[in-house]
Amino acid sequence: MRTIFFLLQKEFLQIFRNRSMLPIIFLVPVVQLLVLAFAANYEIKNLSIDVVDQDGGAWSRQLRDKLTASGYFSLYKQPASTEAAFEDLESGGADLVLVIPRHFERDLVRHNEVKVQLLVNAINGSKAGLAAGYAGNIIGDFNRRVRLEWLALDEDDAPSHFDVSYRYWYNPDMNYKFFMVPGILVVLVTMIGAFLSGMNIVKEKEIGTIEQLNVTPIKKIHFITGKLLPFWIIALFELAFGLTVGKLVFDLPMVGNIGWVFLFAAAYLLVMLGLGLLISTITETQQQSMFITWFFLIIFILMSGLFTPIESMPVWAQKITLFNPVAYFVKVIRMVMLKGSGWGDISYYLGVMLLFAVALNGIAVWNYRKTV
Amino acid sequence: MKQFFVFVRKECYHIFRDKRTLLILFGMPLVLIVLFGFAITNEIHHVQIAVLDQSRDSYSQRLVQKMTASRYFTVNRYLSGEKDIEPAFRQGDVKMVMVIPNRFAHDFFHEKKAAIQLLTDASDPNTATTLINYANSMIMQYQQELTGELKLPLTISGEVQMVYNPSLKGVFLFVPGVMTLILMLVSAMMTSITITREKELGTMEILLVSPLKPVMIIAGKVIPYIVLSFLIALIILAMGAWVFAMPVKGSLLLLLLECILFGLTALSLGILISSVTNSQQTAMMISLMGLMLPTILLSGFVFPLESMPKALQVVANAIPAKWFNIILKDVMLKGMGLRQVWMPTLILCGMTVFFLAVSIRKFKIRLS
């Protein structure tokens, strides 16, 4: 045990003496948290829309106003022709175009049915899908009102229909930051866990001190513990720090017991540290270790449901995420903070995490041969 | 000139001997594109829902069947009462709860109006909205089935046309993004690291006392990386075209030239970084924090620029990747020519010249 104490003392001295480490631990996370929270904003509001009104009647004006009053769309231009609107689409000025055809009002009354056209710039597919969805809803609402007004249709006279009502739970204001910030915290903790720990071990290899340690009676397990424990502590500290910043700056909701977040993070970090350790056993230089870690992390993070929901992956990819530790932590931290999930809800995920930790660290330790 | 080629060859040896790094350099774009292309779609798949069916008549059961028959939803569980809703959400897998009230069929046929309640877990607001859109349209279809041909009078229907990317493929957004990222990684990060490595190992001094001019040394070091990054860009384009049928609507020549231009911009950034740092680790950190992160965050690659606060949008203008991304999307997907993309092109040229000028100044200060 005393050996570990000396190893820890040495690691902390080295970490805090390294001038580039302090900003990495304290400054970069805050900047990252702030920038990412504002940048990673998929809140689709104020989409710019072109309305080509070839009818020019009262109803088409009402439809236009209803769209722009919704908060989702802001009117960009009202070009005279579809061609002109296309140019706006092309230049990126407009995200979508609503084309109201000539004789809109007349055809609606005469044929009981009329089509309006929505052209959506779909290069960003998810944005386009939401934009079309919003616009469709607004047009549907408008349609209902027109019916009521024009036909003075009583509810009782209408054919049988479903009355669907919606409730948005846990985030009624649809604040996207509440959703993103906990996820970003996961990224921060992950970076510290996997990147720094791996590089730290490889550094000893690179400067040759590892050989000196290998001839000492230090046990494998002590050495590894001494190497990983500091980053475990720093990462947990980082989490507390990030949560505080999140609370102060974004007024992040903390519905559940924050203790569960820390408990889960503690287990999750064991997995990430194991990953760092494993990578350090197969690399010789810090550069290599950084590249490889980066490669894995970017896949883990992109497939974690952090930025794009897991629900939008094909089933085979959803299955793969069952092996992605980042996905579990992202899910759990959001569950606890936004929905107030407790022990009964997270215990299964915690078990999975511990299983990962044992497996990864097992492989890493087995791979890490003291006799080089 | 011969000495120069000897030098270039030495640099190539360095690159090709480090198999692991090379594997990652070529493997990363492939994996990223495959992931983005296949794994990240804009449809929902098998979202787990819970059903609270208080009516339990054949009509409510048919509605649930209809929901699950689509690939969009699977029923995770049936709830027995309202008190079960909250725990279902809290457990984490259930994203939506459909509540069908008592006397569902009776209400529909006799009262002409049956209520359905959709509760969503809006901790992810966008997914919640999407789920409701999907569920709503399926409920409407079911309604149509029940009422038969009977159509509501005065129907305004929206006909949606997805322009530039009719099938909503995510890969269209990501191919340009990955390309930007990789070019930045190879050209800027690798060069800055390789130059500082020579400084660190002391081999730079040996090179500097050789009869080669310093400009030649730097050129010799970066040329292999230009070639490498160009190769990778070609691979990404080819993958995009063949595997994902991503079109190159504009001129291919223009596209390739723009790739080289951006490669040069990234390179000049790499040289700039190496001129202000002395250790590999610092170079790595600066490249990672100063180049890679902004490239990912603020280039419009992953996150739409327009939903960012104004301040970030302004900052994004200083990021070369943003302009390159615009060029790529315009040329590949919209089929624009130089006439339309001259502005971002000019900006990239300007940035390259600026970075080179600054780094030459820095080098001179160092030498004198």
Add this chain to the structure above:
Amino acid sequence: MNNNAIVTKDLTKRFGDFTATNAITFEVGQGEIFGFLGANGAGKTTAMRMLCGLLKPSSGEAKVAGYDIYTQTEQIKKRIGYMSQKFSLYEDLTVKENIRFYGGIYGLSNRQIKEKTRQLLARLQLEKEAGHLVSSLPLGWKQKLSFSIAVLHDPSIVFLDEPTGGVDPITRRQFWDLIYESADKGVTIFVTTHYMDEAEYCNRISIMVDGKIKALDTPSGLKKQYNAGSMNDVFLQLARAKS
């Protein structure tokens, strides 16, 4: 025989087809300064790494401090000190912190560490630099510090792998004074070197060529045997004989 610090018999290490150390057999007595010479690539470092428990031998036997190098490496590690040709103290720790760290992992008590630190700093006249980062010390001082730390836990054998590379002659002389001091206390010194003048300081030396021990005797014995005026000549004769 039991008093010998190191005993090897047909110790061999192969890397694939390449035999780095080919059936070497020798003994080193307790308290002896044993020089291990050879050209670059002759297999010295490989042999030394096997004895330190850093490499598993392919075949043969060896005992260090009475312990088997296959099965009792942990016992061996407690009783040896090691100083590699690559400087291996932590540059970003101070002199004192390095001493404390290595003392700690060898299980010295806090009192022992304090006492040893005081003695060591006094002996090397480094009291003033105790709080300085090791990276700020000149190379020669670093090497002396390295050695002193390698013997901090009073090992019975110290392995030195080209300890004086790149060091000026005066510092080398001081370095050897440190070695003699330890040897006088009964510590066995196992040292590899390129400097033939250093070879003369050893009690006995062995010369390795192509993985085999070609000669093993006292310096004067070797000179007599090869009819040479200096160790340099002995070395050149053996090394040339190979080609």
